[in-house]
Structure formats: structure tokens, C-alpha cells
Amino acid sequence: MATRTPPAPSSETKVPRTERGRQTLRKLLDAAAKEFGEKGFHEASISGITRRAGMALGSFYTYFDSKDEIFRALVKDMSGQVASHAGGAITPDLAPFEVERAALRAFLEFARDNKEVYRIVDEAEFVDPASFREHYETTARRILTRLKKGEAAGAFQPGMEEAHAWALMGMNVFLGLRYCVWDEDTDADRVADMANDLLRNGIGRD
Amino acid sequence: MATRTPPAPSSETKVPRTERGRQTLRKLLDAAAKEFGEKGFHEASISGITRRAGMALGSFYTYFDSKDEIFRALVKDMSGQVASHAGGAITPDLAPFEVERAALRAFLEFARDNKEVYRIVDEAEFVDPASFREHYETTARRILTRLKKGEAAGAFQPGMEEAHAWALMGMNVFLGLRYCVWDEDTDADRVADMANDLLRNGIGRD
Numbered sequence: 001m002a003t004r005t006p007p008a009p010s011s012e013t014k015v016p017r018t019e020r021g022r023q024t025l026r027k028l029l030d031a032a033a034k035e036f037g038e039k040g041f042h043e044a045s046i047s048g049i050t051r052r053a054g055m056a057l058g059s060f061y062t063y064f065d066s067k068d069e070i071f072r073a074l075v076k077d078m079s080g081q082v083a084s085h086a087g088g089a090i091t092p093d094l095a096p097f098e099v100e101r102a103a104l105r106a107f108l109e110f111a112r113d114n115k116e117v118y119r120i121v122d123e124a125e126f127v128d129p130a131s132f133r134e135h136y137e138t139t140a141r142r143i144l145t146r147l148k149k150g151e152a153a154g155a156f157q158p159g160m161e162e163a164h165a166w167a168l169m170g171m172n173v174f175l176g177l178r179y180c181v182w183d184e185d186t187d188a189d190r191v192a193d194m195a196n197d198l199l200r201n202g203i204g205r206d
Numbered sequence: 207m208a209t210r211t212p213p214a215p216s217s218e219t220k221v222p223r224t225e226r227g228r229q230t231l232r233k234l235l236d237a238a239a240k241e242f243g244e245k246g247f248h249e250a251s252i253s254g255i256t257r258r259a260g261m262a263l264g265s266f267y268t269y270f271d272s273k274d275e276i277f278r279a280l281v282k283d284m285s286g287q288v289a290s291h292a293g294g295a296i297t298p299d300l301a302p303f304e305v306e307r308a309a310l311r312a313f314l315e316f317a318r319d320n321k322e323v324y325r326i327v328d329e330a331e332f333v334d335p336a337s338f339r340e341h342y343e344t345t346a347r348r349i350l351t352r353l354k355k356g357e358a359a360g361a362f363q364p365g366m367e368e369a370h371a372w373a374l375m376g377m378n379v380f381l382g383l384r385y386c387v388w389d390e391d392t393d394a395d396r397v398a399d400m401a402n403d404l405l406r407n408g409i410g411r412d
Contacts, residue, residue: 173376203363
């Protein structure tokens with residue numbers, strides 16, 4: 001992944017006070033993404049994480065108390081990374097439909113570069129249901145804010161509500177799974193164009 | 207659940223030759239849905255399944271060799287039940303958009319009555335990835351067949367393809383999770399109307 005966002009602060013994570021500490025935490029979270037992504041929560045181990053991070057086992061406990069705690073922090077961190085990638089692709093000059101296309105395009109790119117994000121978020125449904133729910137609720141709220149903004153600007157139909165945000169989120173998540181995680185043969189721009197056209201015009205012929 | 211579909215035949219399941227055998231298999235699968243849905247794959251046990259089914263432990267082995275095998279059969283069975291519920295709601299008199307509305311409405315009802323379907327299918331991603339993939343690929347193929355039929359009838363835009371089916375499936379799955387599994391306050395008819403309108407007209411204002 002080209003850009004690295006700072007770790008999302010979590011109430012449980014001991015927030016590092018120095019830049020060096022922040023870098024160490026970032027390394028631990030990246031190593032945890034690989035460890036949990038490859039092995040799944042149950043097979044993953046703290047020693048596997050520190051080994052991947054090239055650190056001594058003891059360093060882990062400066063930041064986290066347990067495997068559960070770093071998993072929880074990782075889901076929050078990945079959720080934040082998804083948000084910041086989408087957010088980073090949205091520039092002030094974009095019209096509301098262009099914003100949705102850019103957000104989906106950025107998400108597809110993120111999913112392609114970080115295939116483990118699906119496995120980790122999906123496993124949270126079993127390992128840490130509150131984090132799973134929080135990820136989707138937060139994402140849906142962010143989408144709804146965009147939809148209401150587009151409605152206010154006169155680009156989207158009146159009456160945008162939560163269900164529209166969930167429909168759009170589901171569409172984006174499944175397109176990412178099919179065309180970025182399972183199979184990369186389809187051009188992401190083509191997928192984003194199709195989805196944006198569906199969102200704009202629907203599939204009705206009239 | 208009001209109607210019970212016959213168990214989907216699986217290459218591994220010993221297909222019962224008698225009506226009584228088929229009923230016993232149905233009971234085992236229904237008990238397995240409850241056991242896996244409540245406890246998750248790892249905590250679930252064969253004895254828990256037979257206890258819920260009101261059977262002797264030995265009866266299990268007439269049909270399945272292992273917990274893995276009944277889990278695999280259950281995912282296939284639930285996938286078949288989702289399909290037959292949607293299919294059962296589609297009558298020959300319905301126009302293409304009415305077909306999509308009816309299929310979603312039936313799916314939402316199924317999800318509300320069988321909340322464990324999400325947990326079981328989602329856990330298959332970890333326990334039995336091939337079944338997880340097979341469920342979504344099969345569902346997407348079924349949706350694409352409907353979309354192409356609607357296109358041929360002149361109701362849908364030309365060029366319906368697999369990505370449209372995945373977008374529609376994702377929309378439906380996420381609406382079911384939010385409004386039927388997590389929370390039942392929102393009227394399913396209202397959700398189906400919103401989704402159908404999005405599919406027909408998009409959210410563009412022009």
C-alpha cells in the first residue's frame with residue numbers, strides 16, 4: 001500500500017506519545033493484518049505478529065494486552081483506512097455522482113491492495129461483533145452524509161435516507177469482493193462506471 | 207418458518223430413499239441451523255445437534271460422517287432455501303421490476319424468520335470457503351438470468367452483465383442484515399419499495 005494512515009486512536013490502545021512509538025504501533029498493526037489475514041483469528045499468535053514486525057515479543061505489550069485487543073484495534077484501524085482512502089479520493093471540485101464514483105474507485109483499489117481487509121472485518125462478526133457492527137454503521141453514516149449533501153445540492157432525489165446508504169454500501173462491498181478480492185481480471189474503472197450508472201439512472205429502460 | 211423445502215442433495219450426503227428418511231434429514235438440518243447459528247461452528251457439537259433434533263446420537267451417522275460434513279450440507283441447504291423462497295414469490299404474471307421486488311421481499315422475510323442464515327453463510331467463509339463462494343456465485347447467476355430476461359423483455363437497459371447481478375445481490379444482502387437481522391423496526395415493504403425504486407430509476411434527479 002502506498003500511503004499509510006496513522007493508527008486510529010482506540011480507547012484501549014495505549015496511544016504512543018512519540019513519532020517513533022507511532023511507527024512501532026503502525027508496524028504492529030500492519031503485521032497483525034498479515035497474521036490475522038493469513039491465519040485467521042484462532043490460529044494467529046502474538047509471537048507471529050511480533051516476528052512479522054521484526055520486534056521482540058515484549059514490545060507487543062507496550063501497546064496491547066492481548067490478541068483480542070490488537071484484533072479489535074486492527075478492525076478499527078482498517079475501518080479508518082477504508083474511510084481515509086475513500087475520503088482522500090474526494091476533492092472539492094467533484095459533483096455528487098463523481099464523489100460516489102471516486103469513493104467506490106478508491107475502495108476497490110484499497111480492497112485489491114489489502115485483500116485481507118475482507119477476511120478481518122468478516123471474522124470480526126464472530127470474534128468481536130461490536131467492532132463488526134461499528135464498522136458498517138460508521139461507514140453507512142458517512143455514505144448517508146454524502147447522499148444528503150448531494151440531495152441538498154439538487155443532484156440526488158429528495159428523501160435520501162439510511163436505507164439508501166446501506167444499499168449503496170452493500171453494492172460496493174460485493175463488487176469489491178467479486179472483482180478485487182476473488183478475481184482481478186475485471187478493470188476497476190469499468191466496475192466503477194457500471195455501478196455509478198446504476199446509481200444515477202437505475203436499470204429501467206424508460 | 208412456514209414452508210419447508212426438501213434438503214438440497216449434496217454429493218456427500220447420503221440421500222434418503224424413504225419419506226421418513228427425508229424427514230429425519232430435514233430435522234437434522236433444522237437442528238444444525240439452530241446449533242451452528244447460536245454457538246458458531248467451533249462451539250457447536252454433533253451431540254448438540256441430535257439433542258435439538260430429539261434423536262439418538264447414532265442417527266446422525268446414517269446421514270453425515272462429521273460436523274464439517276453437516277455444516278457443508280447446511281450451507282448448501284440454506285442457499286437452496288433462499289433460492290426457493292425467492293423463486294416461490296415470483297409468479298408468471300409479474301413484470302421484470304415486480305419480479306425483483308418480490309424476490310427481495312421474499313428474501314427479507316426469509317432473513318427475518320431465519321436470522322441464523324447470515325451467521326452460517328458468513329462463517330462458511332472461514333470454515334468452508336468453497337461453500338461460501340458457491341453460495342454467492344450461484345445466487346449471482348440466478349439474478350443475472352432474471353436481469354437478462356428483463357433485458358430481453360425490454361424492461362431493463364441493454365447490456366445487463368454479471369457486475370449488475372453482484373451489485374444487486376450486495377444491496378439485497380446488506381438491506382437484509384440491517385433491517386431484518388439487526389433490527390426489525392423498519393417495514394420490509396418500505397425497504398423493498400426503496401430498493402426497487404433505486405434499481406428502476408437510480409437516485410439521479412434528472
